[in-house]
Each structure stands twice: as C-alpha cells, then as structure tokens.
Amino acid sequence: MFKYQTFCILWLWLSALVCNASMQFSNFKRSSVVKEGDVRLTGSKLAFGGRVEIYHAGQWGTICDDGWDLNEAHVVCRQLKFARAKSVLTGENYDRASGPIWMDDMECKGTERYLHACTFKGWGITDCSHKEDVGVQCDPGVLSDVLLLSSTLDHSIALSDDLGELFDNESFCDLTIIAQNSAAQDQEAETLQTTDSTTLCAHKVMLAHVHAFNITKDTQNITVQVVPNCIPHFPSFIRYLYTRKIEVPFSSVQCLHWLASQFGEEQLMRDTSLLFSQVIPDDSTFETPVSLHEYALETNDFVLQENCVRYLVWNFQNFTTSSVWTQISDGLLSALLLRSDLVVPDELFVLKAVENWILNNVHTSLDTQVKLLSLVRFPMIPAEQLTTQMMSNFSLYSTHKNVFNDNILKALQFNIQLLTSIKSRAKMFIDDVSYQPRIYTSSLWSMFFGSFSTPQIRSHGSYDTRYDSRYDSRYDSRYGYNDGRRRSTSVPYHSSSIFLDRRINWAADIFMNQNECSNRGMRCPSLPMASLQSYETNSLPGVVFFNKLLLVCQDKYVFEIQDFKNNMAVISRNATLSTTYPCPDDKNTFIFVVRPVYI
Numbered sequence: 001m002f003k004y005q006t007f008c009i010l011w012l013w014l015s016a017l018v019c020n021a022s023m024q025f026s027n028f029k030r031s032s033v034v035k036e037g038d039v040r041l042t043g044s045k046l047a048f049g050g051r052v053e054i055y056h057a058g059q060w061g062t063i064c065d066d067g068w069d070l071n072e073a074h075v076v077c078r079q080l081k082f083a084r085a086k087s088v089l090t091g092e093n094y095d096r097a098s099g100p101i102w103m104d105d106m107e108c109k110g111t112e113r114y115l116h117a118c119t120f121k122g123w124g125i126t127d128c129s130h131k132e133d134v135g136v137q138c139d140p141g142v143l144s145d146v147l148l149l150s151s152t153l154d155h156s157i158a159l160s161d162d163l164g165e166l167f168d169n170e171s172f173c174d175l176t177i178i179a180q181n182s183a184a185q186d187q188e189a190e191t192l193q194t195t196d197s198t199t200l201c202a203h204k205v206m207l208a209h210v211h212a213f214n215i216t217k218d219t220q221n222i223t224v225q226v227v228p229n230c231i232p233h234f235p236s237f238i239r240y241l242y243t244r245k246i247e248v249p250f251s252s253v254q255c256l257h258w259l260a261s262q263f264g265e266e267q268l269m270r271d272t273s274l275l276f277s278q279v280i281p282d283d284s285t286f287e288t289p290v291s292l293h294e295y296a297l298e299t300n301d302f303v304l305q306e307n308c309v310r311y312l313v314w315n316f317q318n319f320t321t322s323s324v325w326t327q328i329s330d331g332l333l334s335a336l337l338l339r340s341d342l343v344v345p346d347e348l349f350v351l352k353a354v355e356n357w358i359l360n361n362v363h364t365s366l367d368t369q370v371k372l373l374s375l376v377r378f379p380m381i382p383a384e385q386l387t388t389q390m391m392s393n394f395s396l397y398s399t400h401k402n403v404f405n406d407n408i409l410k411a412l413q414f415n416i417q418l419l420t421s422i423k424s425r426a427k428m429f430i431d432d433v434s435y436q437p438r439i440y441t442s443s444l445w446s447m448f449f450g451s452f453s454t455p456q457i458r459s460h461g462s463y464d465t466r467y468d469s470r471y472d473s474r475y476d477s478r479y480g481y482n483d484g485r486r487r488s489t490s491v492p493y494h495s496s497s498i499f500l501d502r503r504i505n506w507a508a509d510i511f512m513n514q515n516e517c518s519n520r521g522m523r524c525p526s527l528p529m530a531s532l533q534s535y536e537t538n539s540l541p542g543v544v545f546f547n548k549l550l551l552v553c554q555d556k557y558v559f560e561i562q563d564f565k566n567n568m569a570v571i572s573r574n575a576t577l578s579t580t581y582p583c584p585d586d587k588n589t590f591i592f593v594v595r596p597v598y599i
Contacts, residue, residue, distance in 0.1 A: 034055050035055070036055060036056060036057075037054065037055065037056070037114050037115070037116040038054070038055040039052060039053065039054050039055070039076055039079050039080060039115055040052075040053050040055075040060070040080075041053075041076075041080070041135070041136065041138070042094070042095070043094030043095040043097065043135075044089075044092065044094055044095075044135060048082065048137065048138045048139070049086075049089065049135060049136060049137035049138060050089075050094070050135055050136075051089075051092070051094040051097065051133050051134070051135045052076055052115075052133075052134050052135060052136055053097075053099075054102050054103065054115060054116065056102050056116075056123055057123070059099055059100065060099050061099045061100040061101060061102035061103075061124075062097050062099065062100075062101050062102065062130060062133040062134075063101065063102060063103040063104075063106065063133065063134050064101055064103065064104040064105070064106075064126050064128035064132050064133070064134065065088070065090045065128075065132050065133065065134035066104055066105050066106070066128065066132070066565075067105050067106050067107055068088050068090070068106060068134050069088060070085055070087075070088065070110070071108045071109060071110035072088070072106050072107075072108045072110075072115070072118065072134075073085030073087070073088045073136040073138075074108075074110050075108050075110065075112050075113075075114070075115050075117075075118060076115055076136050076138075077136060077138035077139065078113075079113065079114055079115060080138060082138040082139055083139050084138070084139045084266075084267070085136050085137065085138055085139065086136075086137040086138065086139050087136070087137045088134065088135070088136055089134070089135030089136060089137060090132075090134060090135070091131075092133075092135050094133060094135065096130075097130045097133060100124055101124070101126045101128055101129075101130065101133070102123055102124060103115075103120045103121070103123070103126070104120060104121045104125060104126035104127070104128055105120055105121045105565075105570070106118055106119070106120045107119045107120070109274060110270060110271070110274070111271055121525050121526065121570075122525050122526060125525040127565065127566050160243040160244060160245050161243070163206070163242040163243050164239060164242060164243040164245070166203070166206075166242065167202070167203075167206075167238070167239050167242045167243075168239075170201040170202075172203065173201035173202055173203055174203060174204055174220070175201070175202045175203060175204045175207065175215070175219065175220065175221075175222070176199060176200070176201055176202075176220065176221045176222075177199070177200045177201075177202055177213075177221075177222055177223075177224065177238065178197055178198075178199050178221070178222070178223045178224070179197060179198050179199075179200070179223075179224055179226045179231055179234040180196065180197045180223055180224070180225055180226065181196035181197060181225075181226065181227075181228045181231060182225035182226055182227055182228070196228070196231070197231065198231055198232075198234055198235065200234075200235060200238055202238060204217075204219065206241065206242050207238075207241060210241065210263055210264065210265075211264060212224075212262065212263045212264060213263075226259070227255075227258065229255060230255035230258055230259060232255075233252050233255040233256060233259065234259065236252070236256070237256060237259040237260075237263075240256075240265075240268065241265070246268075248272065248275065250275070250278075250279070253272050253275050253276065254276075254295075256268065256272050257269055257272040257273060257276075257299070257301070257304075258299065260272060261299040261300070261301060269299075269301060270303055273296075273301055273303045273304040273307070274303070274307075276292055276304055276307060277307050277311075277580065277581055277582075278581075278582055280292070280307065280308065280311050280581060281311070281553070281556075281557050281559060281581050281582065281583075284318075284322075284556070285322055285323060285324065286312070286315075286318075286319050286322040286324050286325075287324050289308040289311050289312055290308075290312075290324050290327075290328055290332070292304060292307075292308050293305060293308035293309065293312075293332060296308060309332075309335050309336065309339070310341070310580070311557075311581060312332075312336055313336055313339045313341055313342050313343065314341065314343050314550075314557075314558040314559075314561060315343070315557050315558055316336065316342050316343055316344055316353075317343070317344060317345065317349070318557070320353045320356070325353075325356075325357065326356070326357055326360035326361065328357075330361075330364060330368050330371075330372065333354075333357060333372060334371065334372065334375060337350070337354070337372065337375035337376070338375060338433075339438070340433065340436055340437070340438055340439075341438070341439055341561065342438040342439065343438070343439045343441060343550065343558060343561075344438060344439070344440065344441070345440065345441055345442045346380075346381070346382075346440050346442045346444075347376065347377050347378070347380040347381045347438070347440070348381050348382075348385055350376050350377070350438075351373075351376045351378075351381070351394070352394075354372050354373060354375075354376060355394055355395060355396050357372075358372065358396060359395060359396075366399075369396070369399075369400065370400060370403055373396070373400060373403050373404075373407075374403065374407070376407070377433065377434050377435075377436070377437075377438070378407035378408060378410060378411040378434065379410060379411040379414035379415070379434055379435050380411075380434075380435075380437055380438070380440075380495055381411055382495065382497075383411070383412065383415040383416075383497045386408050386411050386412060386415075388405075388408070391404050391408060410434070414435060414496055415496050415497040415498070416497060416498065435598060436597060437495065437595055437596070437597060439548050439550070439561070439593050439595065440593065440595075441550070441591055441593060444491060444492075445491055445593055445594050445595070446591050446592060446593045446594070447487045447489055447506075447508050447591070447592040448589070448590070448591055448592075449485070449487070449508070449510055449589065449590040449591075449592070450589055485509060485510040485511075485512070485516075486507065486508065486509050487507070487508045487592070488505065488506065488507045488508070489505070489506055489508075489594075490503045490504065490505050490506070491503060491504060491506065491594050491596075492504075492596075493543055493596060494543055494596045494598050495596070496598065499543075504534055504536050505534060505535060505536065506532060506533065506534050506592075506594055507531075507532075507533050507534075507535070508530070508531065508532050508592045509530070509531040509532075510528060510529075510530055510531075510571070510590065511524050511527065511528060511529045511530075511531065512527065512528050513527060514527070517529070522568075524568075525568075526570055528571040529568055529569070529570060529571060530549050530562070530564075530568070530569045530570075530571055530590065530592070531567055531568055531569075532547050532549070532564050532567055532569070532592050532594070533567045542598060543596050543597070543598055544596070544597050545594065545595060545596050545597070546563070546595050546597055547563075547564040547592070547593060547594055547595050548561055548562070548563065548564070548592075548593040548595055549561065549562040549563075549564065549569040549571070549590060549591070549592060549593075550590065550591040550592075550593060551571065551579070551583075551588050551589075551590060552588060552589040552590070552591065553581075553583035553584070553588060554583070554584070554585070554587060554588075555589055557581070559579055559580060559581040559582065559583045560579045560580050560581070561580075571588075571590075
C-alpha cells in the first residue's frame with residue numbers, strides 16, 4: 001500500500017512539472033509575436049511537415065536544400081518543439097513561395113538549439129531557385145507525455161536540474177537496477193567482486209519509455225548486462241535518461257555511446273558518435289578509425305561507420321602504407337573502393353593497392369579477389385598504361401587473366417570511343433561508376449598551394465611528397481603564371497584518349513580579403529575563399545566538371561573536402577566554420593583538383 005501511495009505521489013509531482021512545462025509550450029505555440037530566427041513549416045498538406053521557412057529582417061524566407069541531411073532537419077524540428085525529424089524533403093511541389101531564399105549551404109551538427117546557429121553562406125547569399133526549397137517531416141511523437149518530458153523541453157535548466165536532484169537523492173525510488181558485468185554473468189552471485197556490478201534505485205515512471213528495460217507496473221527489480229569497462233559510467237547514463245543532459249569527458253565517450261546503442265537512445269548515440277571524429281586524425285597508424293569502424297558495425301551506428309570510412313577514403317594513400325592496411329577486412333576494402341571521393345594520385349595506384357592487399361591475404365577466396373579487382377575503375381587508367389605487357393607485370397595477372405583482359409578491353413573502348421556510343425551499344429546504365437573518376441591528385445589534374453601563414457607555393461612537405469614528386473615541377477612554365485595565391489594550369493578535357501589533345505585552361509585563386517576578390521572582378525560571400533575558373537567559351541557536350549578543394553592539415557591528413565559551386569569554394573577554418581575532422585591550427589595546405597565527368 002505504501003509503495004502504491006508513493007508511486008501516486010511521485011506521479012502527481014512529475015505530472016505537475018510536466019503540466020507546467022506543457023503550459024509554457026502551449027503559450028509559446030499561441031504567441032503571435034514572431035521573432036528573428038523563428039522557423040515554420042508551410043506549403044504542404046503533410047501533417048507535421050512542409051517547406052522550411054525562417055524569419056529574418058522582418059520577412060519570412062525559404063532555405064536551399066544544398067547540404068541538407070537529418071542533422072539540419074533535427075534542429076528545425078526540435079526548434080518547433082518536436083522530438084526529432086523523420087526525413088528531409090527535397091524536390092517537393094509546395095505552394096508558390098515569393099519571398100527571399102535566406103539560407104544556403106547549411107551545415108549543422110544536429111545539436112544546435114536554433115537553425116540560425118548553424119553555419120551557412122550568409123543571409124540571402126544563394127545561387128538557388130525556389131525549386132530547391134527544402135522541407136522536413138517532423139516526428140509528432142512529441143505529443144506523448146514521456147517524449148514531452150524527455151525531448152520537447154530542450155534541456156530546460158529548471159526541470160532538468162530538478163529531475164537530476166530526484167535521481168541523485170533517490171527520493172521515492174521504486175525500481176532497483178543492477179548493472180552486472182556481462183563477462184561475469186555466469187558466475188555465482190557471491191563470487192562477484194564489487195567492481196563487477198553497481199546497484200541503483202530509480203523511478204519506473206522516468207524509465208518506462210526505455211523498451212530494453214521492459215518495465216511494467218509490477219516490476220520492482222531489473223538486471224542488465226554491461227561490459228566491464230562501462231559499469232562505472234552506468235549511473236551517469238541513467239541520470240541522463242532523467243535530465244537529458246550529461247557531461248562527457250572523452251574517457252567516457254565510447255561507454256556512453258555503447259550504452260546508448262544498447263538501450264535505444266538514438267540522440268545520445270548520434271551525438272557521442274560525432275565526438276569520435278575529434279580523435280580519428282590523432283592516430284597516424286590508422287588503428288583508431290579501423291577499430292572504430294568494426295565497433296560501428298557491431299552497434300549498427302551508420303553515422304560512425306561513415307565518419308571512419310570517409311577519413312580512410314580521404315587519406316587512402318597514407319593508409320595503404322600503414323601497418324594495419326593488410327589487416328583490414330575485405331568488407332571494409334570493398335566499402336572504400338566503391339567510393340568516388342577516394343583520394344589517390346591515379347587509378348593505377350588503386351590497382352596496385354588492391355594487389356598488395358590480396359597478396360598479403362593469401363587465404364582470400366578467388367571469388368573475393370575477383371570482386372575486389374572488379375571495383376578498380378580500369379577505364380580511368382590512361383591508355384598507355386593498359387597494355388598487356390604492363391598488366392602482366394602484376395603478380396595477379398596470371399591468376400586472373402580473364403578479369404584483367406575483360407577490364408582492359410572495357411577501358412580501351414572508353415579511350416577510343418565516345419561514352420554515348422559505348423552505352424548505346426552495351427545498353428549500360430548511365431550511372432556505371434567504372435566510367436566516373438575519383439579524386440585524382442596527380443600533377444595532370446591538380447594544383448597545390450601552401451598555408452595561410454605562408455601563402456607562397458611550397459615545393460616540399462611531409463604530406464605532399466607522399467603523393468609524388470610533382471611539387472618540384474610546380475614552377476615549370478607549363479603551369480603558367482604564379483603571383484603568390486594564383487596558379488594556372490592546362491589539363492585535358494577528359495581522361496579519355498579522345499580528348500588528350502583538347503585542353504582546357506584553369507586559374508586557381510585563394511582570396512584572403514575583399515580587395516583581392518574585387519581585383520579579380522568577383523564577390524566573396526565569406527573569407528577566405530577559393531576560386532577555380534575556366535575561361536573557355538567552347539565547352540564539349542557531355543563533359544561537366546565537379547571540381548574539388550582538398551584541405552590538408554599540417555601536411556599530414558585531409559580534414560575537409562569542399563565542392564566548387566559556381567567556381568567558388570568556402571575554405572573552412574576551425575575558428576569560423578566547423579570541419580569534418582579537426583585541425584589544431586589554420587596552417588593548412590590546399591590541393592585544387594580538376595575533375596571532369598563524362599556523362
């Protein structure tokens with residue numbers, strides 16, 4: 001009887017807190033006062049979804065869908081007091097929008113309280129049309145009591161602190177939770193050491209939404225299995241379920257991520273996953289991203305998988321010289337070879353790397369070897385390197401002669417015929433990646449710049465010399481003029497032999513101030529900016545350029561890759577814009593890559 005009365009008292013006390021918060025939420029929803037930075041969803045018949053609009057300078061405006069994913073959508077939905085976003089909506093036929101497009105090239109971490117706290121080009125700076133207005137579909141789960149308490153208050157200090165105090169004091173607790181060492185679960189209870197378990201007294205009403213606990217009204221005790229290293233962090237995790245706030249020293253990141261994955265806390269799992277990106281570049285041996293990728297597969301964390309794979313892809317050449325290269329799984333190698341953002345000198349380097357891996361994994365099945373070799377993009381290898389004599393220098397040629405010869409034939413066809421003819425004859429799909437380039441950094445396709453602090457061209461460095469000796473020839477007359485932060489070069493229209501004699505001139509600039517932009521007849525929406533322009537007027541049909549800017553940290557690793565959009569790319573700096581991977585300072589080097597795609 002006492003426990004039932006206690007449960008009722010606690011429930012009433014919590015309900016009062018939630019009702020108070022609900023009243024504040026309702027008052028917010030009814031408010032007719034529109035403030036700078038407010039967002040709304042309009043133009044759609046979807047429930048809890050529509051085109052995203054933001055209020056700025058006294059006017060509602062839309063947002064371009066460039067760069068949008070669930071991180072940006074989550075920020076919008078939580079600002080609107082929903083729990084989270086379900087999806088990003090692009091290409092929708094909304095009611096006609098007549099206002100400005102306020103934001104473009106958004107980049108959110110997903111944890112911002114307001115959309116305008118994310119990075120973007122600048123108010124009203126865009127090259128989009130209203131056909132590219134972005135929309136979101138929010139999760140209406142906010143209407144349930146539990147989600148209202150745990151998500152919609154947006155970490156309200158007052159309520160969060162009260163609930164934290166409730167947990168700390170164990171007031172009116174009615175649920176005993178034993179976190180037991182999963183490695184010791186088969187031992188007799190009396191043989192367990194104190195470090196093998198921890199016991200908490202919690203409140204069923206606060207944890208009822210955690211499906212893994214399987215709490216019913218009759219539940220009094222539950223036992224959960226926790227890996228040994230994470231038992232000390234279990235109380236902090238349970239406290240987070242009350243408060244939705246947690247201090248995360250880096251020593252606890254993996255345990256909190258693991259606990260979040262085991263007990264279905266997606267937001268905590270996603271946010272701790274992002275913290276792993278901060279340490280991936282610290283390990284020059286590449287053991288950290290490889291082991292984290294294995295862990296991400298075990299926990300089904302797709303965000304962490306992508307963070308690891310992307311770092312390995314961007315730094316593929318250095319990775320292939322590491323001690324862990326030959327130890328990775330064929331599954332991870334396949335994932336890397338499927339990527340078009342693989343940064344390598346040329347495709348022949350990819351073929352050599354695959355052969356090196358196969359020769360060091362002699363027990364790999366022949367079928368797996370064929371699969372890996374087939375992921376090499378032979379049509380991207382120059383024709384002069386595709387002779388049978390040159391290919392026979394590969395140790396795998398005799399074992400896989402048919403695979404080599406078939407791919408050599410495919411590549412030679414590409415080098416002597418228009419791709420449209422090949423596709424018509426072979427009835428191929430236009431998205432066959434074999435005919436699409438990666439990010440090639442050989443001297444044929446790239447230009448190299450030094451750092452902000454020393455903007456002159458640099459000819460040596462621990463990172464760039466790993467690519468090849470091309471930097472020693474950067475002063476060769478064939479590269480044209482050089483006035484510090486400007487370079488020019490001439491490249492083929494495409495890697496196909498058909499176009500080797502047809503060249504296109506490119507000029508690359510780095511602008512540090514608006515005067516430099518003005519002197520080139522340009523407008524820089526932010527600084528510093530990079531520009532890569534061609535002044536050719538007669539372009540070839542079927543060839544488009546998806547050029548890239550690689551940012552290299554301290555000549556050691558690629559930490560960001562930017563697209564050139566309308567010939568301009570933002571240069572991310574830690575002090576102003578978030579980057580994919582951290583760089584301790586702004587002494588970056590830059591590689592401009594010309595990337596023709598034959599469509």
